[in-house]
Every structure is written in structure tokens, then in C-alpha cells.
Amino acid sequence: MTEPTKKPFLYVVVCACGIAGDVGKLITAAQERHWDVGVIATPQGLGFLDTEAVEAQTGYPIRSAWRAPGDARPLPPADAVAVAPATFNTINKWAAGISDTLALGILCEAYGMGIPIAVLPYLNTAQAAHPAYQESLERLRGMGVLIGSYEPHRPKAGGGADRFRWEEALELLGPKVR
Ligand SMILES: Cc1cc2nc3c(=O)[nH]c(=O)nc-3n(C[C@H](O)[C@H](O)[C@H](O)COP(=O)(O)O)c2cc1C
Numbered sequence: 632m633t634e635p636t637k638k639p640f641l642y643v644v645v646c647a648c649g650i651a652g653d654v655g656k657l658i659t660a661a662q663e664r665h666w667d668v669g670v671i672a673t674p675q676g677l678g679f680l681d682t683e684a685v686e687a688q689t690g691y692p693i694r695s696a697w698r699a700p701g702d703a704r705p706l707p708p709a710d711a712v713a714v715a716p717a718t719f720n721t722i723n724k725w726a727a728g729i730s731d732t733l734a735l736g737i738l739c740e741a742y743g744m745g746i747p748i749a750v751l752p753y754l755n756t757a758q759a760a761h762p763a764y765q766e767s768l769e770r771l772r773g774m775g776v777l778i779g780s781y782e783p784h785r786p787k788a789g790g791g792a793d794r795f796r797w798e799e800a801l802e803l804l805g806p807k808v809r
Contacts, residue, residue: 638667639710639808642741643800644734646718647675648753650792654680657715657797658688664801669706671695673721673734697733711808712741713800715779716753719764726767742774747807749800751779753791759783777803 641661645651651672658668669691672680677695685693692705714721721735730736741748750771758764772778779799784791 638665640707641666641668641804642706642709642712642737643668643670644712644714644717644721644738645670645672645676645680646714646716646721646734647673647679648716648718649679649790650716650753650795651676651679652681653792653797654715655684655688657713657800658685660798660801662688664805666801667707669694669709671706671734671737673718673732676734694733697736709737709741709746711804712738712746712748713751713804714738714748715751715797715800716795717750719752719754719758719761722750722752722754722771723763723767726770742776747777747804748775749777749779749803751795751797751800752781752783753795754783755786755790756783757786777807779803 643654643657645654654670661668668689670685670689671694674695680693682693694705724735725738728739730739768778781795
């Protein structure tokens, strides 16, 4: 008998942005492509999510804190990681190698483990103007991280949720995942 084909497992890392609550759009798009999904939220990002709805949709608990030693791993290993939406804060910390949240720990290690990563930044032009941000993007690009095309919105002008393309994460990662 042939083994059923294992679906790719996607980690979606969610940061604390106004649009984080729409992450269900990315989960749906991934599941339509026959990927399984687990969500890792930053501690701040957790407050932007309807945790019950996300857990019902993915079938897995949302992870945000490190597990205790000896606890079972709540999620299977990742075949790919999408950071969406990605904050100014998490992008800069990740590029600098800071690992003080579970989300950052996973991102910092995923590179060394050769797991494909796509990041969809969502931030305003005032944040993007900070020199550290451009340097962070350059460093991540040099690490092979695939970077989304969202152009930062004007500060205090309602954001740009209507032009944030969640599915771009899958378009970027698709060719990298068998
Ligand atoms: C309502 C609200 C909306 C926010 N939207 C954004 C955003 O779109 N992009 C961003 O980089 N930061 C945004 N922030 C700021 C981040 O939440 C803040 O920098 C936080 O420390 C990020 O934490 P994280 O990177 O660990 O998720 C927002 C904050 C609030 C309260």
C-alpha cells in the first residue's frame, strides 16, 4: 500500500499589528493549497488574535511561550515559515539575532536549519525610514529570506489592510517546498 503523502507544515508567525486578526485569510489560503498550518504569535501579537477561531481553523494550539522541559512538542516540525504580518520590532530583532520571544527563537533557528522563510512586513513609512530597518531587510535578504512587496503606509492614516496580500507568503514559499 502506498503511504499517504504528508502535507507540508507551515508555521505562521504573527506579530502585533492591527491586521493580525485577519491571519485566518492566510490560513485558509494555505489549507486550500493542501498545507497544514500552526500559528506562533509574539506575546504582544497574541492580543490581536481571536485565539479560539485560529485554533479551530488550524486544529493546533497557538504557541507564544516556550514549553516547559519535558512537555511534548505542540506542533510538528516546520517545512516553511511565513512571518505575517511582520512588525518593525520583530524584523529588527530577528535580523540582529535577538531571541527573547518564542517567535524570534524559531525565526533565528529556522535559518540555520535551512527552512525556507518568507516575511511580509506591515509597517508605516515613519518606521521604514529608520536606518536600522533597511539594514535589517538587507541582512535578512542576504540570509535567503523571501521578502514581501508591501509598500509601507502613511502613519496615522488607517494603514493599508486592503493592499496587504496575505497569499504572497505562499507564492514566495511554494517553489521552495516540495
Ligand atoms: C493597535 C496597534 C497597531 C499596531 N500596528 C503596528 C504595525 O502595523 N506595524 C508595526 O510594526 N507595529 C505596530 N504596532 C506596534 C507594535 O505592536 C509594537 O512595536 C510591539 O512591540 C511589536 O511586538 P512584536 O514585534 O513582538 O509583535 C501597533 C501597535 C498597536 C497598539
